Amino acid sequence: MTDRTPAETEHAEHAGHHEVGHIVSVKFLFATCAALLVLTMLTVAAAQVDFTKYGLPEMNIVVALAIAVVKASLVCLFFMHLFWDRPINAYIIIVALAFVGIFIAFAMTDTFEYRADQQQYERVELKGGDSKDVQTKLLELQTP
Amino acid sequence: MSIYGDSTKASSGTNYLTHTRGFLSWALTLDHKRIGVMYLVSVLTAFFFAGMAAMALRLELIAPGEWFLSQDNYNQMFTVHGALMVFLVLIPAVPAAMGNFVLPIMLGAKDVAFPRLNLFSYWLWVTGALFFVLALLTGGLDTGWTFYTPYSIEGDDHMSGAMGGVIPALTGAFVLGFSSIFTGLNFIVTIHRLRPPGMTWFRMPLFLWAIYATAIIQVMATPILGITLALLIVERAFGIGIFNPALGGDPVLYQHFFWFYSHPAVYIMILPGMGIISELISVHSHKHIFGYRFIAFSSVAIAIFGFLVWGHHMFTSGQSPLMNIMFSAITFSVSIPSAIKVFNWLATLYKGSISLNTPMLYALSFLFIFTIGGLTGLHLGTLATDIHLHDTYFVVAHFHYVMMGSAMIAMFGGLHHWWPKITGRMYNETLGRIACGLVFFGFNATFFTQFILGSKGMPRRYADYSAELMGAENFEIFHFWHFWSTIGSFVMALGFFLMLGYLVHSMFKGRQAPDNPWGGGSLEWQCSSPPPHDNFSEPPTVGDCYDYSMLEWDEKIQGYHRREEAATSGE
Numbered sequence: 001m002t003d004r005t006p007a008e009t010e011h012a013e014h015a016g017h018h019e020v021g022h023i024v025s026v027k028f029l030f031a032t033c034a035a036l037l038v039l040t041m042l043t044v045a046a047a048q049v050d051f052t053k054y055g056l057p058e059m060n061i062v063v064a065l066a067i068a069v070v071k072a073s074l075v076c077l078f079f080m081h082l083f084w085d086r087p088i089n090a091y092i093i094i095v096a097l098a099f100v101g102i103f104i105a106f107a108m109t110d111t112f113e114y115r116a117d118q119q120q121y122e123r124v125e126l127k128g129g130d131s132k133d134v135q136t137k138l139l140e141l142q143t144p
Numbered sequence: 145m146s147i148y149g150d151s152t153k154a155s156s157g158t159n160y161l162t163h164t165r166g167f168l169s170w171a172l173t174l175d176h177k178r179i180g181v182m183y184l185v186s187v188l189t190a191f192f193f194a195g196m197a198a199m200a201l202r203l204e205l206i207a208p209g210e211w212f213l214s215q216d217n218y219n220q221m222f223t224v225h226g227a228l229m230v231f232l233v234l235i236p237a238v239p240a241a242m243g244n245f246v247l248p249i250m251l252g253a254k255d256v257a258f259p260r261l262n263l264f265s266y267w268l269w270v271t272g273a274l275f276f277v278l279a280l281l282t283g284g285l286d287t288g289w290t291f292y293t294p295y296s297i298e299g300d301d302h303m304s305g306a307m308g309g310v311i312p313a314l315t316g317a318f319v320l321g322f323s324s325i326f327t328g329l330n331f332i333v334t335i336h337r338l339r340p341p342g343m344t345w346f347r348m349p350l351f352l353w354a355i356y357a358t359a360i361i362q363v364m365a366t367p368i369l370g371i372t373l374a375l376l377i378v379e380r381a382f383g384i385g386i387f388n389p390a391l392g393g394d395p396v397l398y399q400h401f402f403w404f405y406s407h408p409a410v411y412i413m414i415l416p417g418m419g420i421i422s423e424l425i426s427v428h429s430h431k432h433i434f435g436y437r438f439i440a441f442s443s444v445a446i447a448i449f450g451f452l453v454w455g456h457h458m459f460t461s462g463q464s465p466l467m468n469i470m471f472s473a474i475t476f477s478v479s480i481p482s483a484i485k486v487f488n489w490l491a492t493l494y495k496g497s498i499s500l501n502t503p504m505l506y507a508l509s510f511l512f513i514f515t516i517g518g519l520t521g522l523h524l525g526t527l528a529t530d531i532h533l534h535d536t537y538f539v540v541a542h543f544h545y546v547m548m549g550s551a552m553i554a555m556f557g558g559l560h561h562w563w564p565k566i567t568g569r570m571y572n573e574t575l576g577r578i579a580c581g582l583v584f585f586g587f588n589a590t591f592f593t594q595f596i597l598g599s600k601g602m603p604r605r606y607a608d609y610s611a612e613l614m615g616a617e618n619f620e621i622f623h624f625w626h627f628w629s630t631i632g633s634f635v636m637a638l639g640f641f642l643m644l645g646y647l648v649h650s651m652f653k654g655r656q657a658p659d660n661p662w663g664g665g666s667l668e669w670q671c672s673s674p675p676p677h678d679n680f681s682e683p684p685t686v687g688d689c690y691d692y693s694m695l696e697w698d699e700k701i702q703g704y705h706r707r708e709e710a711a712t713s714g715e
């Protein structure tokens with residue numbers, strides 16, 4: 001089983017016609033790496049800031065996610081060569097991200113929608129009683 | 145051209161089966177045909193064991209009471225049946241087994257784009273299968289194939305007890321997911337890069353369009369399964385609250401995760417089957433496929449729509465009314481591309497010169513069964529009727545009509561269609577037709593009765609339906625239909641064993657197969673039966689693969705050959 005596969009032979013025969021992937025200089029890769037490290041330090045630094053003082057309690061998450069998006073973009077564009085690749089590769093990643101977006105949007109919408117029911121259930125349960133009691137109490141609450 | 149209808153060539157030279165010999169020449173092969181055959185044997189072995197589990201379930205239900213299986217055993221048995229059928233059989237059956245064999249030859253290529261990745265994905269399948277065996281040895285699991293929380297996170301303690309098999313089974317499904325991703329990736333690249341000159345996208349056989357759409361789903365959706373199972377393993381092993389409400393998690397979220405993969409996975413199972421049907425209907429009607437572009441695009445449409453309907457599995461799970469309405473509406477839209485396919489197949493049959501060969505009988509069975517399976521999906525997609533029908537035998541019957549009756553029937557149709565190509569032998573046609581009839585009637589007896597059972601209120605996953613449990617009046621109805629359902633399952637099993645018998649017999653005693661026994665126009669019928677190691681010595685000529693006017697029956701070789709004058713003038 002040491003011989004080459006037919007596909008490989010085919011590749012070898014046509015080697016001259018095959019385009020070689022884009023080659024990035026080591027210097028450039030190290031620069032990208034350095035940028036990523038700087039951004040990581042920035043994330044750590046930003047986490048130390050107490051935004052509640054400025055009346056922006058959720059700002060920490062926003063800043064951290066914004067930096068993460070920049071970092072992920074650097075990785076995709078330069079380490080994964082999307083910057084130089086044919087556009088179809090970028091489309092594929094955008095479509096994949098869109099599907100992730102759809103999943104999160106639908107699932108989160110649903111969670112927000114049924115949260116009220118869940119909290120009502122938890123309130124009843126916290127008052128004590130076994131699970132059968134909870135069911136009947138919930139029914140009582142729901143029937144006007 | 146000597147490559148048409150020259151049946152003596154196969155016996156004189158070596159073919160892919162005789163090219164090299166010995167166990168390692170198979171186990172480490174990079175030949176897509178051998179990998180396809182290994183997948184085929186493995187998948188059919190898994191089909192046998194999963195089928196035996198189903199027979200045990202049906203046997204238990206032939207009479208009331210727990211007379212054969214205990215309730216616990218029953219739960220484990222339906223979990224094994226479901227998990228094996230889905231992860232080991234349905235998902236790899238058509239793409240990895242039939243697709244591996246046929247796809248590169250249909251492209252006129254010598255192999256897939258990444259032969260080593262192909263071999264790796266086969267051994268990942270084996271590894272996944274071994275994890276399922278391990279799950280059975282370490283206490284089994286009774287969660288159902290969906291691993292729903294809280295079933296999959298309950299247990300005496302988190303690592304042992306009756307649920308000890310959960311983590312090995314999750315790992316197995318995880319590994320099998322990667323096997324599926326690699327197959328899909330391989331096929332996408334193969335179709336993009338290895339099409340021969342002249343074969344544009346709209347000259348590809350429709351089977352390839354179906355495999356391509358399937359491969360997109362495999363690559364896009366299967367990672368979600370990986371994430372879901374990994375989260376479940378983390379939750380179960382380390383007690384981190386993700387899906388368990390006692391730890392602050394959300395069990396409905398698990399269902400969102402699971403079905404975001406598993407609804408598209410339904411199309412991983414059925415789309416390649418539909419691709420086979422497009423080939424079978426056209427070849428055995430000896431008529432150009434009707435509505436080529438519509439069938440091609442409907443595969444892609446199904447692949448995309450399939451990502452947006454997962455919530456129809458969650459109508460009664462506590463999902464919010466807003467999402468229920470949205471998912472119900474989008475679900476109905478998926479029926480449009482499916483119906484487009486059915487109408488185009490019917491239009492292809494119309495005024496065709498139909499040969500009722502065994503593969504065609506499977507294709508016609510598919511049309512009948514898939515239509516019923518699809519239409520009963522409407523009852524379940526409608527919110528009001530789903531409240532009544534959910535978790536009853538109506539659901540069981542519906543998805544068996546689509547999975548067993550459509551996806552597997554299509555797979556067996558493809559198996560009979562390409563069997564002469566795979567083995568170089570013809571099977572006994574009469575026995576083939578009888579077996580198809582047994583499977584068809586047995587299938588409908590098994591599962592049509594279950595539509596009635598379900599609409600009468602028989603819940604699924606019950607080991608017993610005795611009068612004390614269901615009431616005397618219900619018991620009479622349930623017993624009657626359960627009895628006939630079990631009888632049907634035995635008829636179906638008889639059909640499968642008959643099939644096994646004549647297929648094995650044909651490998652040793654079967655008549656030598658001609659290169660083109662059915663009169664197919666796609667490239668795999670241009671190479672010998674069985675194909676040589678590297679498929680084509682010179683790149684084949686690509687024409688319209690659904691144009692049969694060039695082919696005529698040759699009594700001498702009992703197969704089709706290309707008309708001489710047509711062959712010389714070319715395309």
Ligand SMILES: [Cu+2]
Pocket residue numbers: 406407410453454456457
């Ligand atoms: Cu679904």
